[in-house]
Amino acid sequence: MIARSLAAPSALALLATVAPAQEATYVGSAACASCHAVEAEAWEGSHHALAWTPPEPANILADFDGTRFALGDMSVAFRIDGDGRHVASVTELDGKTTDYAVHSVVGVAPLQQYLFETAPGRLQSFDVVWDTEMGTWFHLYPEDNPPPRDALHWTGPYKTWNSRCATCHATGFETNYDAQTRSYASTQAEIGVGCESCHGPASEHLDWARQWEPTRTAPPPNHGLPVDLSDPASFIDTCGGCHSRREAYYDGTPPPGTPYHDAYNLALLRPGLYWPDGQIRDEVYVLGSFLQSKMNAKGVTCTNCHEPHSATLRAEGNAVCATCHSPAGNPDFPSLPLQEFDTPAHHRHAQGSAGAECKSCHMPEQVYMGNDWRADHSFRIPRPDLSVETGAPDACTSCHRDQTPAWAAEVLEAWFPDSTHRGPHYGQTLAHGIENPVAAWTDLADLAGQSDQPAIARATALWLMGAEGTRMEMPMVEALLADPDPMVRAATVGALQDARDPQQVMRVAGMLDDPSRTVRIAAAKAMLAAPIAHLPAPMAQNLQRAQGEWQATMMSRLDYPETHLQLGGIALSMRRLPAAAQAFAEVTRLDPQHVDAWVMRARIAAATEGTEAAVRILARAIGANPENTVLRELLAQLEAPQPRGTP
Numbered sequence: 287m288i289a290r291s292l293a294a295p296s297a298l299a300l301l302a303t304v305a306p307a308q309e310a311t312y313v314g315s316a317a318c319a320s321c322h323a324v325e326a327e328a329w330e331g332s333h334h335a336l337a338w339t340p341p342e343p344a345n346i347l348a349d350f351d352g353t354r355f356a357l358g359d360m361s362v363a364f365r366i367d368g369d370g371r372h373v374a375s376v377t378e379l380d381g382k383t384t385d386y387a388v389h390s391v392v393g394v395a396p397l398q399q400y401l402f403e404t405a406p407g408r409l410q411s412f413d414v415v416w417d418t419e420m421g422t423w424f425h426l427y428p429e430d431n432p433p434p435r436d437a438l439h440w441t442g443p444y445k446t447w448n449s450r451c452a453t454c455h456a457t458g459f460e461t462n463y464d465a466q467t468r469s470y471a472s473t474q475a476e477i478g479v480g481c482e483s484c485h486g487p488a489s490e491h492l493d494w495a496r497q498w499e500p501t502r503t504a505p506p507p508n509h510g511l512p513v514d515l516s517d518p519a520s521f522i523d524t525c526g527g528c529h530s531r532r533e534a535y536y537d538g539t540p541p542p543g544t545p546y547h548d549a550y551n552l553a554l555l556r557p558g559l560y561w562p563d564g565q566i567r568d569e570v571y572v573l574g575s576f577l578q579s580k581m582n583a584k585g586v587t588c589t590n591c592h593e594p595h596s597a598t599l600r601a602e603g604n605a606v607c608a609t610c611h612s613p614a615g616n617p618d619f620p621s622l623p624l625q626e627f628d629t630p631a632h633h634r635h636a637q638g639s640a641g642a643e644c645k646s647c648h649m650p651e652q653v654y655m656g657n658d659w660r661a662d663h664s665f666r667i668p669r670p671d672l673s674v675e676t677g678a679p680d681a682c683t684s685c686h687r688d689q690t691p692a693w694a695a696e697v698l699e700a701w702f703p704d705s706t707h708r709g710p711h712y713g714q715t716l717a718h719g720i721e722n723p724v725a726a727w728t729d730l731a732d733l734a735g736q737s738d739q740p741a742i743a744r745a746t747a748l749w750l751m752g753a754e755g756t757r758m759e760m761p762m763v764e765a766l767l768a769d770p771d772p773m774v775r776a777a778t779v780g781a782l783q784d785a786r787d788p789q790q791v792m793r794v795a796g797m798l799d800d801p802s803r804t805v806r807i808a809a810a811k812a813m814l815a816a817p818i819a820h821l822p823a824p825m826a827q828n829l830q831r832a833q834g835e836w837q838a839t840m841m842s843r844l845d846y847p848e849t850h851l852q853l854g855g856i857a858l859s860m861r862r863l864p865a866a867a868q869a870f871a872e873v874t875r876l877d878p879q880h881v882d883a884w885v886m887r888a889r890i891a892a893a894t895e896g897t898e899a900a901v902r903i904l905a906r907a908i909g910a911n912p913e914n915t916v917l918r919e920l921l922a923q924l925e926a927p928q929p930r931g932t933p
Contacts, residue, residue: 310487310512312458312475317492322481328595334479336394338455345391346372347398348416348423355414355423357431362414362423374400374412379433386412390477392455394418396657401447407470409447413440417657426656435910437847437877444877448472449845453538454528457483460538465844472538484524484594486512486542512542521587522546522573530573531559535803535835537842547772548803552577554777555746557720561678563669563713564743566662569654576663578740584619586610604628607644634701641685650681667707670694676717712743719750727754734778735762737769745777755781756790763793772802779805783812791816798828806832807839815859847877854886863890878910881917888920897924 315335319326329335339345350364350372363375372388386402389409393399398416401409413426425431432439444450448470453459458475475482482488491510497503508514513524523546532550534540540549552574553559559568564578576582591606592599599606610616611627626632627644635641645651647668649661670680673691682694699708715733718726733739733747748755748766758766758781766778775797785791794816797809810832821829843849854869867890873883884907892900904921911917 309490310510311489312482312487313489313492314476315457315478315480315482318481318488321495325595326481328593329481332595332597333394334483334597337392337479338452338477339391340477341372341388341390343370346388346400347394347418348372348400349421350374353423355425357414357425357428360431364423372400374402374414376412379431380435382434392451396659397424397655404441405469407448407472409452409470409472410441411445411447411451413445415656419657424656435878437879442877443845443847446845449843453534455479456539457481458487458539461842461845462537463845468845470845479528482542483539484513485515514543518585518587518589521589523549525588526550526573529571531568531570532573533839535807535839535842545802547776547805551776551804551807552742552773554749554773555716555742556749561713562676562717562720563666563672563678563711564664564716564740565650565666565678566652566660566664569660572660572663574742577742578664578666581665583740584621586619604642604644611644646685647681650679650684668694668698669708669711669713670698671708672711672713676713678713712739712747716743716746716750719747723750723752724754727751727757731758731762734766734774741769741771741773745771745773748774748777748781751781753784756785756787758782760789760793763790767793767797772800772804775800775802776805776808779808779812783815785812786817788818791818795821795825795829798825798832803835807836810836814856845876847873847880847883850876851880851883854883858886863894866890867894874907874910881907881911881914884911884917885920888924892924900924 315326315329336345348364350366353364355362355364359377359379359381361377365373365375367373367387373385374388375383375385377383386404389401389403391398391400392411395418398418400412400415402412404410413431414423415426416422417424430438434441437443439445449461449463452461452472452474456474456477457480458473460473462471462473463469464471475487485491488511490506494503494505494510498505508516514520515524523544526546527540527550530550531553533553534550536549546552553570555562555564555574559570560574561567564575566575579586588594590600590610601609608628610619610622613624613626615622615624628642630637630642633642633644633647640646645661648665649663651659651661653659668681670682670691672678673680673683680691680694682697683689683691686694698705712733715726715729719730723730730747730751734744734751736744751757755778763778763782767775769775769778779794779797782790782794785794791813794809794812795818797805798813800806800809810829813829813832820826840849840853850869850872854866854873857863857866857869867887870883870887870890873880874887877883884903888900888903888907891903901921901924904917904924907917908914908921
């Protein structure tokens with residue numbers, strides 16, 4: 287068994303740094319083990335504990351003993367050098383060969399990934415990984431094996447461990463990116479997801495525990511821990527931050543106990559991330575799908591199904607579902623129907639077969655990172671009758687590949703003729719809204735106002751309205767801005783960002799002091815181009831604070847091309863062309879394949895410096911994107927002879 291020994295300082299301290307001074311400080315998981323031995327034993331060896339480990343031989347599962355991997359003209363030779371280091375000798379598509387020693391190890395199953403330090407402090411996640419089940423090397427993106435000059439290459443900004451991944455694989459992580467030197471001085475209290483990742487810095491708790499035996503001092507609130515996990519709802523905040531597709535508001539780990547929507551902006555059910563009916567499509571890490579479920583609406587949370595310390599299921603197979611979905615039910619959820627589900631009378635498949643597993647129909651899986659199957663956590667009832675309308679896959683034909691969704695719909699109707707689960711679905715509205723939001727506006731607005739529908743679906747409907755959101759009447763606007771869910775309030779503000787009606791603009795301004803950071807930042811964005819010359823003093827102060835929060839969020843991600851694209855857009859909206867040009871230049875430095883940023887640079891140069899400057903920029907752009915027709919067409923337009931008299 288691969289385990290990170292709690293007693294071995296090297297296993298915890300290899301990459302550890304001193305935590306920043308704060309009211310409570312990190313003490314490390316080893317300090318927790320003596321009193322919490324049962325929990326520590328369950329945690330040690332878990333996927334959380336092994337999320338990030340030192341490059342000790344016991345932690346490295348891959349075969350580095352002279353093995354090789356090749357993909358086209360890119361190849362890797364793996365070896366163990368004379369100092370006992372595990373080394374990958376990488377020959378890139380440009381023919382250059384570089385040796386990289388394994389800096390640290392990510393994960394344990396079903397694949398293991400290795401980090402290389404490509405510059406002092408900068409860690410990059412290598413795309414050639416080890417299949418721990420098959421015992422072979424494989425490439426995560428075999429159909430997209432870019433050269434080193436491409437931003438999607440493993441050495442590029444989208445694979446930088448410090449900013450893209452480490453926060454969720456470490457405890458108390460701080461990215462510490464220096465935009466001036468474009469370097470990292472990242473710190474963490476502990477590599478791996480340790481005790482304090484969930485419970486928060488434990489120094490006060492430890493101080494109390496040490497004096498309890500001789501003094502029997504009464505414990506401080508929550509026993510001195512900053513995160514109170516006694517409330518089941520707190521697990522959305524605690525687990526959701528890492529198990530979601532989101533935009534982070536902090537540099538590294540948010541202050542422990544921060545509510546989710548004060549720490550992150552959750553991705554909506556956008557095309558490419560989700561299917562129109564809300565099924566997972568891209569890698570969205572569970573929370574966005576779980577929030578669509580009836581289980582979430584009824585108060586079910588992560589630890590009802592998952593043991594929090596071992597991160598394993600509380601029971602095997604269908605038994606984990608039967609803890610609630612059975613004739614005995616669960617007194618915590620009194621609305622459950624008390625009946626047998628784990629029977630052929632319900633699932634209509636041979637007992638013990640794959641089709642008889644609850645997850646096969648209600649949690650269809652999709653593979654990510656080559657071999658990692660992950661289940662959709664919306665716990666949806668299969669709706670093959672909607673597949674033609676939404677384009678989404680259905681659970682039935684994912685197994686019965688020789689059949690069609692129409693066949694599956696007929697079978698289900700025959701099996702369950704009295705089912706009440708074949709009514710309208712928000713996926714139909716979202717599918718129509720994606721296709722033509724103007725034509726679907728009425729249905730989108732109707733979905734947005736349905737408080738019994740998942741908030742993430744309602745917020746997506748508002749997002750799809752786009753500029754048409756300003757058509758909403760004030761009673762509807764006021765109801766949505768008072769919605770209890772921050773996603774709905776923020777999406778409503780976003781739908782009003784082009785408002786010119788003074789009453790609507792003032793309602794947006796009224797959200798600048800919303801309790802949720804997500805809503806306040808959305809309001810700050812919406813007010814950027816608001817047609818108001820002067821705000822009352824209290825609103826002006828709220829605007830300044832909200833803009834400060836928005837700015838702090840962007841400043842924490844200055845190594846992201848996306849951040850500079852946003853900064854460029856802001857500068858353009860404020861007619862600050864030099865600042866916009868600088869921001870778009872940083873986008874193209876970080877991501878030379880970002881064509882839109884090159885186009886903006888060229889247009890700004892043409893307006894401020896003349897055609898020759900724009901042509902020089904486009905020549906560089908085409909050098910990085912030789913096949914791009916947009917860039918070539920723009921260059922041809924600029925180089926074309928201008929009609930006489932053209933200014």
